[in-house]
Amino acid sequence: PDETVLIAGHALADSGSSESETSVELGVYRQGDRGAPSSLAPQALEPETWHTIKPLQTDTDRVMATVPADWPQGLWACRVTRAGVTSAPVLLNAADAWWAQGDQGEAASTGGEIRVFGKALAFPGIEPSVALCKVGSPTIPLAVTQATPYALKASVPATCPSGSYEIWVHNGLGGPAGWQPAGAIAIGPKPAWKTDRFNVRDFGPKLEVAILAAIAKAKENGGGVVYLPRGRYGLAQPLNIPDGVVLSGES
Numbered sequence: 001p002d003e004t005v006l007i008a009g010h011a012l013a014d015s016g017s018s019e020s021e022t023s024v025e026l027g028v029y030r031q032g033d034r035g036a037p038s039s040l041a042p043q044a045l046e047p048e049t050w051h052t053i054k055p056l057q058t059d060t061d062r063v064m065a066t067v068p069a070d071w072p073q074g075l076w077a078c079r080v081t082r083a084g085v086t087s088a089p090v091l092l093n094a095a096d097a098w099w100a101q102g103d104q105g106e107a108a109s110t111g112g113e114i115r116v117f118g119k120a121l122a123f124p125g126i127e128p129s130v131a132l133c134k135v136g137s138p139t140i141p142l143a144v145t146q147a148t149p150y151a152l153k154a155s156v157p158a159t160c161p162s163g164s165y166e167i168w169v170h171n172g173l174g175g176p177a178g179w180q181p182a183g184a185i186a187i188g189p190k191p192a193w194k195t196d197r198f199n200v201r202d203f204g205p206k207l208e209v210a211i212l213a214a215i216a217k218a219k220e221n222g223g224g225v226v227y228l229p230r231g232r233y234g235l236a237q238p239l240n241i242p243d244g245v246v247l248s249g250e251s
Contacts, residue, residue, distance in 0.1 A: 002069035005078060005092065006062060012080055013058040024053045024065040027077035027089065029174035036139040037131055037168035037179040045177040047077050067092075073123065075174025095121050095128070095171040097182035102156075109190035111158035114142065115151060116169055116182045122147040126172030130154040131179075132165040132187070140165075162188040193244050196224035200233075207233050218245045 005024070013022045027047025057064040063080055077089040097118040102108025114130065122128045128147050132140040142154035152169060167182040198218050203210035211226070211233060218224040223244025230250040241247065 001071045029075045035176040095180040107186040129170040194223035
């Protein structure tokens with residue numbers, strides 16, 4: 001509320017016209033029960049009411065308007081009308097997820113966690129929500145353990161069935177219309193890493209060659225712990241650590 005919205009586009013006003021025929025409309029979404037994520041695009045959910053806002057400034061490629069100061073914080077649809085033609089609405093204050101990752105990278109383990117990154121993911125004093133959806137299965141709500149406007153962390157239940165899921169997030173604004181997609185993720189049991197130990201000192205006196213040889217042996221083994229006893233190890237090239245291989249120092 002009481003902040004200015006800048007809308008960028010094309011043919012938003014008549015070039016050189018002294019009287020603008022452009023108007024801005026803000027649609028208000030109700031607050032309340034968020035319900036469950038829907039495959040229906042949020043823009044297809046009609047706001048409860050539309051309000052016409054007089055623009056502060058109009059040009060062919062931009063329009064500026066201010067949200068009324070006496071409105072409560074909320075999720076709003078925004079559209080521009082010019083010469084009887086109305087643009088498609090865009091959402092203001094909707095959660096905007098850019099990418100997500102699990103505790104296994106592109107996957108998350110049962111009992112593990114999922115992190116979502118983006119903007120407007122949380123607002124002060126409002127608890128956000130994260131949920132997993134799969135066609136033909138009930139929605140699985142996740143417990144949000146950390147939340148900022150730019151990142152959410154949520155726990156995956158240990159009882160979550162394995163499979164591929166869509167991630168949905170809600171920043172607490174706009175009721176059912178506030179759910180936004182955040183990508184897909186695979187859920188499954190956490191893979192057990194091998195604990196076989198490969199001591200670098202067992203692979204020769206030339207330590208850099210020995211480290212590379214120990215890593216190669218651990219990779220051949222399908223994983224394991226490459227152990228580096230106390231000492232100094234000079235390296236002239238980067239170490240490529242295969243999946244399932246861990247470097248472990250003496251302490």
